[in-house]
Amino acid sequence: MFRLFSLLVFFAIAGFVSADVANVYDFDTVQQEQRFQKLAEELRCPKCQNQNISDSDAPIAKDMRDEVYRMMLDGASNEDIVNALVARFGEFVRYKPELEKRTLLLWATPIIAVFGGLLIVAGVVIRSRRSDGRAPTLTADQKARAEKLLAESE
Amino acid sequence: MRRILLFLPLLAALVLGIILFAGIGKDTQTLESALVGKPVPAFVLTDLHNPDIKLNQELFQGKVRLLNVWATWCPSCRDEHADLMWLAHEKGVTIIGLDYKDDRTDALTWLDRLGNPYHTVIHDPKGTLGFDLGVYGAPETFVIDAKGIVRYRHVGVVNERVWENDLLPVINSAREDS
Numbered sequence: 658m659f660r661l662f663s664l665l666v667f668f669a670i671a672g673f674v675s676a677d678v679a680n681v682y683d684f685d686t687v688q689q690e691q692r693f694q695k696l697a698e699e700l701r702c703p704k705c706q707n708q709n710i711s712d713s714d715a716p717i718a719k720d721m722r723d724e725v726y727r728m729m730l731d732g733a734s735n736e737d738i739v740n741a742l743v744a745r746f747g748e749f750v751r752y753k754p755e756l757e758k759r760t761l762l763l764w765a766t767p768i769i770a771v772f773g774g775l776l777i778v779a780g781v782v783i784r785s786r787r788s789d790g791r792a793p794t795l796t797a798d799q800k801a802r803a804e805k806l807l808a809e810s811e
Numbered sequence: 812m813r814r815i816l817l818f819l820p821l822l823a824a825l826v827l828g829i830i831l832f833a834g835i836g837k838d839t840q841t842l843e844s845a846l847v848g849k850p851v852p853a854f855v856l857t858d859l860h861n862p863d864i865k866l867n868q869e870l871f872q873g874k875v876r877l878l879n880v881w882a883t884w885c886p887s888c889r890d891e892h893a894d895l896m897w898l899a900h901e902k903g904v905t906i907i908g909l910d911y912k913d914d915r916t917d918a919l920t921w922l923d924r925l926g927n928p929y930h931t932v933i934h935d936p937k938g939t940l941g942f943d944l945g946v947y948g949a950p951e952t953f954v955i956d957a958k959g960i961v962r963y964r965h966v967g968v969v970n971e972r973v974w975e976n977d978l979l980p981v982i983n984s985a986r987e988d989s
Contacts, residue, residue, distance in 0.1 A: 747845035
């Protein structure tokens with residue numbers, strides 16, 4: 658019980674720590690702060706891969722946060738900010754890649770998987786319906802053989 | 812017909828296995844530079860040896876060069892220093908240094924003690940040019956062609972193998988174009 662409790666406390670604190678990054682910067686409004694936080698969570702750190710620049714302690718992540726903050730104060734749109742960082746560090750920093758020729762398969766995979774699954778389910782259903790209505794049939798030859806086998810075993 | 816269908820899961824597992832196996836051991840830390848094919852970003856920074864000299868992107872015009880990003884706080888830069896000396900003095904490669912987020916005095920002491928492989932060193936104390944170049948960890952080495960266009964970026968230490976396999980072919984093709 659105590660273990661569970663301390664685990665809960667740990668996770669509660671961890672939540673606070675990760676939300677702290679926007680507090681380092683000064684914002685006029687809460688909306689701005691939330692916008693910054695959201696952007697920092699959508700951008701991926703090129704050094705600490707699989708961390709966003711909000712979570713990463715790498716110096717480069719701090720530089721990227723500074724740039725996001727600076728551009729926000731300059732009145733840049735979210736798209737401008739993301740594009741400016743993509744121009745320097747590549748498509749990699751986007752957690753959500755653009756839909757283009759190179760990423761088409763990536764985006765299409767879930768649709769292909771769902772469609773494939775539906776096809777298989779449809780196939781199974783159709784097949785079971787077809788065999789439901791009628792009893793398994795044997796040709797005259799097979800019937801004669803079966804009867805012969807049965808007679809032999811008796 | 813039915814029998815063949817039974818082999819489908821095996822086939823699917825094989826295909827997936829081959830795809831996943833191809834990914835094993837792949838270097839995921841090295842990212843291709845977003846700047847390949849683009850000019851060196853505009854900058855105005857001082858020369859490391861002489862703070863009165865202002866350098867800008869014109870520095871990269873007229874000749875194929877290497878741009879090596881280094882710093883005294885970077886242990887791997889210490890590793891590759893001897894190889895840079897070898898490139899500069901034995902192979903006659905023109906190397907421009909970018910002293911990234913570093914202290915001027917420390918950097919000058921380093922070059923005094925270990926030798927200076929660089930034709931010119933750009934001092935970038937705040938890392939602004941480094942940021943514009945998409946540098947995410949020193950050392951990094953760029954091949955810049957005679958028109959100041961970035962041709963290639965190598966992340967990590969430069970050694971004889973990297974020179975032979977990666978840098979030299981790019982340099983040769985850049986030289987042929989100019």
